[in-house]
Amino acid sequence: MTETSEPLVSAPVSPGRAKFLRFLIRDAGVLLALVLITLFFSATAPYFATPDNALKIFVQIAINTVLAAGMTFVILTGGIDLSVGSVLALCTVVGATIMINEDLSPAAAITLSLLACMATGAVCGFLNGWISTRWKIPSFIVTLGMLNMAAGAARVVSDNSTITGLPQSFVDFGNLIIGGFLPSIFLVAVLVIAAGWFVLRFTVFGRMIFAVGTNDEAVRLSGHNPDFYKVAAFTISGLTAGIAAMVYLLRLNIGSPIAGVGYELNAIAAVIIGGTSLSGGKGSIIGTLVGACILQVLSTGLQLLGVGDNFKPIVIGLVIVLAVILDAYRERLLRRIR
Amino acid sequence: MNDVILSLEGVGKVFPGVVALSDVSLSIARGETHIVLGENGAGKSTLIKLLAGIYEPDTGTIAFNGAAYQPKSPHDAQQSGIRIVHQELNLLPYLSIAENLMLENLPRRAFGIVDRKALNSRAVTLLKEVGLDVDPRTRVEALGVAQMQLVEIAKALSYDSKLLVLDEPTATLTPPEIERLFSIIKRLKARGVTIIYISHRLHEVFDIGERVTVLRNGRLVATRDLHGLTVPDLVRMMIGRDIADEYSFDDTIVPGKVALSVANLKRNAATPAISFDVRHGEILGVAGLVGSGRTEAMRVLFGADPKLDGVIEIDGKPVAIAAPKDAVRHGLSLLTEDRKGQGLLLDLAVDKNITITDLSKVSRNGLLNRRAEAAAANDLVGQLRVKASSIEQAVRNLSGGNQQKVVLAKWLFRGTSTLILDEPTRGVDIGARREIYQLLWMLAAQQKGIIMVSSDLPELMGMCHRIIVFSKNRIVGEVPRAEFDQERILSLAYQEYVRP
Numbered sequence: 139m140t141e142t143s144e145p146l147v148s149a150p151v152s153p154g155r156a157k158f159l160r161f162l163i164r165d166a167g168v169l170l171a172l173v174l175i176t177l178f179f180s181a182t183a184p185y186f187a188t189p190d191n192a193l194k195i196f197v198q199i200a201i202n203t204v205l206a207a208g209m210t211f212v213i214l215t216g217g218i219d220l221s222v223g224s225v226l227a228l229c230t231v232v233g234a235t236i237m238i239n240e241d242l243s244p245a246a247a248i249t250l251s252l253l254a255c256m257a258t259g260a261v262c263g264f265l266n267g268w269i270s271t272r273w274k275i276p277s278f279i280v281t282l283g284m285l286n287m288a289a290g291a292a293r294v295v296s297d298n299s300t301i302t303g304l305p306q307s308f309v310d311f312g313n314l315i316i317g318g319f320l321p322s323i324f325l326v327a328v329l330v331i332a333a334g335w336f337v338l339r340f341t342v343f344g345r346m347i348f349a350v351g352t353n354d355e356a357v358r359l360s361g362h363n364p365d366f367y368k369v370a371a372f373t374i375s376g377l378t379a380g381i382a383a384m385v386y387l388l389r390l391n392i393g394s395p396i397a398g399v400g401y402e403l404n405a406i407a408a409v410i411i412g413g414t415s416l417s418g419g420k421g422s423i424i425g426t427l428v429g430a431c432i433l434q435v436l437s438t439g440l441q442l443l444g445v446g447d448n449f450k451p452i453v454i455g456l457v458i459v460l461a462v463i464l465d466a467y468r469e470r471l472l473r474r475i476r
Numbered sequence: 477m478n479d480v481i482l483s484l485e486g487v488g489k490v491f492p493g494v495v496a497l498s499d500v501s502l503s504i505a506r507g508e509t510h511i512v513l514g515e516n517g518a519g520k521s522t523l524i525k526l527l528a529g530i531y532e533p534d535t536g537t538i539a540f541n542g543a544a545y546q547p548k549s550p551h552d553a554q555q556s557g558i559r560i561v562h563q564e565l566n567l568l569p570y571l572s573i574a575e576n577l578m579l580e581n582l583p584r585r586a587f588g589i590v591d592r593k594a595l596n597s598r599a600v601t602l603l604k605e606v607g608l609d610v611d612p613r614t615r616v617e618a619l620g621v622a623q624m625q626l627v628e629i630a631k632a633l634s635y636d637s638k639l640l641v642l643d644e645p646t647a648t649l650t651p652p653e654i655e656r657l658f659s660i661i662k663r664l665k666a667r668g669v670t671i672i673y674i675s676h677r678l679h680e681v682f683d684i685g686e687r688v689t690v691l692r693n694g695r696l697v698a699t700r701d702l703h704g705l706t707v708p709d710l711v712r713m714m715i716g717r718d719i720a721d722e723y724s725f726d727d728t729i730v731p732g733k734v735a736l737s738v739a740n741l742k743r744n745a746a747t748p749a750i751s752f753d754v755r756h757g758e759i760l761g762v763a764g765l766v767g768s769g770r771t772e773a774m775r776v777l778f779g780a781d782p783k784l785d786g787v788i789e790i791d792g793k794p795v796a797i798a799a800p801k802d803a804v805r806h807g808l809s810l811l812t813e814d815r816k817g818q819g820l821l822l823d824l825a826v827d828k829n830i831t832i833t834d835l836s837k838v839s840r841n842g843l844l845n846r847r848a849e850a851a852a853a854n855d856l857v858g859q860l861r862v863k864a865s866s867i868e869q870a871v872r873n874l875s876g877g878n879q880q881k882v883v884l885a886k887w888l889f890r891g892t893s894t895l896i897l898d899e900p901t902r903g904v905d906i907g908a909r910r911e912i913y914q915l916l917w918m919l920a921a922q923q924k925g926i927i928m929v930s931s932d933l934p935e936l937m938g939m940c941h942r943i944i945v946f947s948k949n950r951i952v953g954e955v956p957r958a959e960f961d962q963e964r965i966l967s968l969a970y971q972e973y974v975r976p
Contacts, residue, residue, distance in 0.1 A: 343842060349832055
């Protein structure tokens with residue numbers, strides 16, 4: 139507020155306090171939920187609060203975190219990407235095929251494989267975005283098509299078989315636990331999240347992603363091409379699917395055409411639990427990381443508590459629905475503060 | 477006044493950051509038409525929402541029809557006999573008029589099957605009461621705004637409402653439509669319906685109202701008999717000071733060379749080609765009825781909709797405009813008619829809305845400089861006197877006038893050579909309106925070209941050097957300032973519609 143304008147009627151919530159409340163409601167809520175769930179399992183489930191188990195959780199969330207990071211971009215623009223699971227499968231077989239090529243040195247094979255994974259994923263993502271914007275088709279449908287196409291392509295490339303025999307140095311890196319507490323693949327996931335956070339928060343591109351998700355027509359009439367940012371978001375989602383495929387190879391050491399089934403839903407769940415709105419324009423990638431943690435902590439904790447595999451999905455499903463309900467409620471609260 | 481239908485006693489409502497209403501006491505007599513005035517943000521909307529059952533008051537009490545009135549939902553409000561016709565109409569576009577009218581109480585036959593015959597015949601009766609001669613089986617989407625409004629009023633009647641609240645019903649209506657609406661209001665009044673009427677158009681309230689209540693900054697300024705009051709009196713009550721001349725046409729500004737010229741612009745094969753130009757330092761008015769092709773022409777010019785043919789020249793040089801980004805690059809700006817849907821990023825903060833037109837000014841190598849952004853936004857917010865708690869406030873929570881100022885700010889931030897304004901003061905209160913007018917004069921003095929589309933003829937006549945008139949997609953005339961005449965412009969606007 140400037141001196142020249144008349145003051146609003148008396149304001150019981152100061153800007154500073156409103157900002158803090160906003161932070162509490164929007165960001166700290168999920169984090170608090172994670173802490174409470176973790177404390178709950180630490181107290182009730184045997185072996186939960188052990189370093190070994192913590193390491194296991196870090197390892198297990200890596201793939202989903204990377205996928206969900208890209209998914210965050212797409213959902214922020216108001217889209218959805220159902221294809222990331224099978225794009226990941228396609229990338230694992232492409233990457234593994236290159237990596238087991240004996241004409242290449244291990245270093246060259248690994249580098250080439252990484253590039254091929256990222257390129258394959260990015261191309262799939264680009265196609266998703268381009269087709270849905272060019273012909274104005276809901277991304278739900280386009281990426282559903284891509285889900286099938288990429289799954290088929292993965293079978294074609296791999297001749298419908300699992301690819302094994304990755305270079306030993308690659309396998310070793312996948313098993314590496316840096317300093318005894320930081321699994322290499324978790325580090326990859328954290329780096330992807332950090333990169334996404336930086337882009338969304340500090341760059342013009344990130345601002346445009348939020349703006350497009352808020353009102354793409356207003357963005358267009360402000361002299362921009364919103365489709366460019368939508369296509370870019372899908373390309374990023376494809377790219378992270380490629381990176382997630384490398385993480386998959388690091389962790390499981392096989393390229394498989396049937397990898398990644400249902401991964402897209404886990405990624406979407408992480409994004410939504412993390413507080414990103416399905417209608418676009420609102421959310422944060424740090425929330426996505428927390429969302430991925432919540433999902434895995436629940437899954438591991440329930441298992442350790444002896445909840446059967448049949449009941450586990452029921453609980454996790456409930457949590458997802460709860461998260462969306464809370465999200466709607468949170469919006470109402472935030473609207474009052476802003 | 478012994479028969480009070482609605483009374484408010486010390487009613488207050490507080491939102492975090494804003495006191496929306498404070499200690500409002502008011503009583504409304506049965507059968508009167510009561511005008512409520514106030515600038516945007518004065519508390520009118522909050523008052524309506526309290527009556528509609530959308531909000532509950534924090535303090536004070538409301539009594540309706542002799543009993544305490546505490547609706548928990550809009551449904552409760554309707555049950556009690558209070559019906560609101562909101563500014564944004566709430567009809568279902570793909571259902572028929574009849575279905576919309578009786579949606580909450582469809583006549584039924586056995587097995588819950590809708591009785592179409594009863595439905596349509598009842599609808600005919602209701603439509604007759606509001607003077608709307610349309611087949612009740614017509615889908616609502618096929619109606620014009622004025623007709624939709626009448627459907628809303630008919631709907632209110634179908635519930636035997638005792639109190640009807642009309643929120644800016646004339647904002648999008650043309651003069652003859654307004655006249656018809658007023659005659660319907662008078663008829664309702666004769667039937668004993670109490671009406672609360674909210675409007676920004678001060679001249680019209682004298683035609684229908686008996687008493688007026690003015691709100692300012694959430695407080696009640698006064699409730700008076702309209703008889704004996706004048707428009708300047710009302711203005712003074714609303715803004716707390718005098719406004720000498722609303723428009724203050726500045727004749728020291730002399731238009732220069734042609735800034736933008738449009739030749740033979742065609743939207744599609746069915747619409748006629750149009751040509752016009754605007755000079756540097758000129759305010760060109762665009763008059764015409766709603767739906768006469770004014771908005772469409774501006775959108776095509778700006779590249780927002782595809783064009784079939786036509787040459788656009790800026791400063792004498794032809795330019796290719798295929799999308800809004802081309803128009804913006806060539807220095808054009810468009811303030812759209814629908815500011816919420818097309819102008820603003822409602823959930824984002826004021827600063828982000830302002831800088832969206834040119835983020836390169838507040839970034840380096842693709843990295844945002846938040847401090848520079850805040851400085852630029854604060855600068856414009858101060859210059860345009862945008863009332864916001866801070867530049868971090870979401871635009872959604874600003875009043876209409878302040879939202880409009882944010883749209884202007886975003887184009888000023890970009891830097892514009894020609895500004896196209898489509899209904900810049902619709903839903904904007906008189907104080908903010910004045911400030912927008914002054915800003916336009918300032919821009920004209922800086923030799924910007926300004927195209928102003930408006931349904932408010934006095935506004936155009938007060939502001940413009942020249943007015944072009946649209947009628948049925950055609951430009952049917954151009955009137956220079958010296959020959960401004962309300963009747964002449966209006967008859968031009970109707971020209972293409974009255975012909976056989």
